[in-house]
Amino acid sequence: MTPAQTALIATLRPLLGERGIVTDPALIAPWEIDWRKRFQGHAPAILAPADRAQVQAILRAATEHGVPLVPQGGNSSMVGGATPPADGSALILSTRRMNRVRRIDADGRTAVAEAGVILADLHGAAEAQGMRFPLTLGARGNATVGGLVSTNAGGTQVLRFGTMRGLTLGVEAVLPDGTIHDGLSALKKDNRGYDLGQMLIGAEGTLGIVTAATLRLVPAIAASATAWVGLADPAAGLALLRRLQAATDMIESFEIMPAESLAAAVAHLPGARSPLAGAHPWHVLIEAVTGDPAIDPAGMLETLLGQALADGVAADAVIAASKAQAEAFWLLRHSLSDAERALGPAVQHDIAVPVDAMPRFMVEAAAACDSRFPGTHASGFGHLGDGNIHFHVRAAPDTDRDHFYAEQAATITRFVHDLVMAAGGTISAEHGIGQMKRDELARLSPERVATLRAIKTALDPHGLFNPGKLVACA
Numbered sequence: 170m171t172p173a174q175t176a177l178i179a180t181l182r183p184l185l186g187e188r189g190i191v192t193d194p195a196l197i198a199p200w201e202i203d204w205r206k207r208f209q210g211h212a213p214a215i216l217a218p219a220d221r222a223q224v225q226a227i228l229r230a231a232t233e234h235g236v237p238l239v240p241q242g243g244n245s246s247m248v249g250g251a252t253p254p255a256d257g258s259a260l261i262l263s264t265r266r267m268n269r270v271r272r273i274d275a276d277g278r279t280a281v282a283e284a285g286v287i288l289a290d291l292h293g294a295a296e297a298q299g300m301r302f303p304l305t306l307g308a309r310g311n312a313t314v315g316g317l318v319s320t321n322a323g324g325t326q327v328l329r330f331g332t333m334r335g336l337t338l339g340v341e342a343v344l345p346d347g348t349i350h351d352g353l354s355a356l357k358k359d360n361r362g363y364d365l366g367q368m369l370i371g372a373e374g375t376l377g378i379v380t381a382a383t384l385r386l387v388p389a390i391a392a393s394a395t396a397w398v399g400l401a402d403p404a405a406g407l408a409l410l411r412r413l414q415a416a417t418d419m420i421e422s423f424e425i426m427p428a429e430s431l432a433a434a435v436a437h438l439p440g441a442r443s444p445l446a447g448a449h450p451w452h453v454l455i456e457a458v459t460g461d462p463a464i465d466p467a468g469m470l471e472t473l474l475g476q477a478l479a480d481g482v483a484a485d486a487v488i489a490a491s492k493a494q495a496e497a498f499w500l501l502r503h504s505l506s507d508a509e510r511a512l513g514p515a516v517q518h519d520i521a522v523p524v525d526a527m528p529r530f531m532v533e534a535a536a537a538c539d540s541r542f543p544g545t546h547a548s549g550f551g552h553l554g555d556g557n558i559h560f561h562v563r564a565a566p567d568t569d570r571d572h573f574y575a576e577q578a579a580t581i582t583r584f585v586h587d588l589v590m591a592a593g594g595t596i597s598a599e600h601g602i603g604q605m606k607r608d609e610l611a612r613l614s615p616e617r618v619a620t621l622r623a624i625k626t627a628l629d630p631h632g633l634f635n636p637g638k639l640v641a642c643a
Contacts, residue, residue, distance in 0.1 A: 170213040174260060177234040178214060184226055188266070191215040200244055200261055201253060204308075205510070205517070207574070208249035208604060211257040212239065219266045221343065221380045227262060228378065229347035237633045238262045240374035242285060242313030247519060248603030250320065250373050250638050259636060264315045267380060270294040278386045279338060279355055284315025284379050291384075300386040303330040303421075307503040315379045321371035323599030325456075325502070328554035329421045330387070332599065333370060339383035340366035344376070345629040353383045368624070373601050374635040376628045388460035394467035395456050395495035396474060399449030399485040403528030406453050406553055409482050413455070416473055419466050422456035424502050425531075426550035430509065434501045437508035444498055445485050453553065454502050505550055506559070514570040515563040516581045520589045521598035524556045531558060534588050538562050541584055542577070557598040560585060586613060602639045611641070 170178075178190055191197060192214045201210045216238070218224045231238050237259035241251040253259045264284040270291060271281040275298045282291050288302075288309040295302045306312065306324035316322070318340065323332045330336060338355035352366040369376055400406050406425045413420050431452055435441045445452075457466035470488055477483040489495035509515060522530045531549050538547035544565030551558040562581050564573040586596045586609055602610050611618045622640045625632075 173234045208252040210253035212253040212261045215261040217263045242316035243311035245308040247600040248605040250603030273298045320601040325422045341381040391462040393458045395489040397444035400451040419457040421458045423554045424454040425553040433508040518560040519600040521556045522592045522594035
């Protein structure tokens with residue numbers, strides 16, 4: 170621990186108490202490595218404030234002592250965005266103790282939740298009031314509101330409700346100099362210049378610490394239907410999506426995956442099986458939802474999918490006959506990342522291309538990678554309705570993990586990202602930039618990075634907030 174860190178902790182100990190400062194290496198260790206185990210850092214201590222006032226005190230003291238801070242919620246970042254530097258120069262600022270849902274306003278359809286509220290707990294709090302928060306993802310059991318806001322998270326319901334940027338109506342945060350941005354009021358019109366709240370969404374903790382957010386709620390689900398469909402190719406998937414969207418506004422999720430991704434999930438989950446009896450090259454998982462108890466989404470899907478089968482757009486389909494079966498379908502989808510990780514080392518890409526280009530890209534980019542890097546195997550799954558592909562290039566069997574990441578990963582990533590940019594896409598759809606994609610963002614979008622760095626420098630002139638993420642300080 171550096172003298173500055175020691176002095177900072179001594180300053181904060183009377184305020185934070187024993188629960189608010191963790192220095193035991195064994196307790197810190199799980200929070201020093203990212204979810205994918207690609208980035209290993211070191212932090213001499215974790216600071217765990219219980220409220221906004223304590224966050225403000227921490228930031229003022231950290232600025233005074235010149236100690237960098239790495240904000241962290243559930244540590245579920247897929248790009249190393251919450252991992253401290255390896256040199257021990259930064260302390261972790263954990264928001265997990267700030268876990269109150271301050272208010273649910275069913276009439277106003279809003280919730281105010283602190284940064285450390287776990288997504289699954291927010292779901293439960295909203296449902297208890299007859300409402301729901303319409304964003305979910307595989308890490309809902311540990312992802313936190315602060316992290317979701319700071320990464321502009323997406324998930325499986327973006328098709329209908331948008332990302333966190335669209336679902337976040339207001340933000341409360343503490344800026345690097347200790348100034349409080351009190352922006353929780355969910356004003357529909359506020360024309361006072363730059364929208365600081367929107368700047369903090371997707372900023373990955375580099376401009377300050379999000380302490381709470383006002384979030385949009387929608388009525389609880391009155392009825393839903395979940396279907397699994399077998400397809401010949403992704404183009405058939407897009408054709409099916411367009412049919413459904415033209416006929417109804419109830420389609421909330423439309424997830425596409427190749428047969429090999431489904432097979433990996435089935436093998437990974439004890440007792441799991443494919444929803445369809447036959448073999449199909451591609452699959453889609455569809456969710457139709459309504460808040461009107463008089464509407465039957467299952468009947469609607471049965472009719473529309475029957476027409477798609479008759480017209481040859483779909484090869485086979487099944488509608489979940491129970492809530493348990495629907496949950497089993499979704500468990501397969503939410504297990505894809507874990508299942509693919511279990512297959513061995515891979516270079517993962519969270520990318521997006523225009524929706525109309527996605528079917529062709531999924532096929533042609535995979536073939537291009539297989540040809541360019543013999544022995545590897547590329548495939549992708551994702552959210553067809555918003556163009557988001559989770560595109561993975563797996564190492565050849567029996568490849569040494571460390572060697573693959575050290576010798577091949579960067580070259581593979583550059584190749585994939587060049588394909589994405591040529592298709593008019595983006596190298597980060599919903600996971601953020603973190604440290605994994607920072608240099609690639611600078612390579613591919615130097616003008617954007619220059620603007621981001623100017624904003625970062627203006628608000629955090631000493632580069633103390635989540636150093637090394639999103640943009641490198643000049």
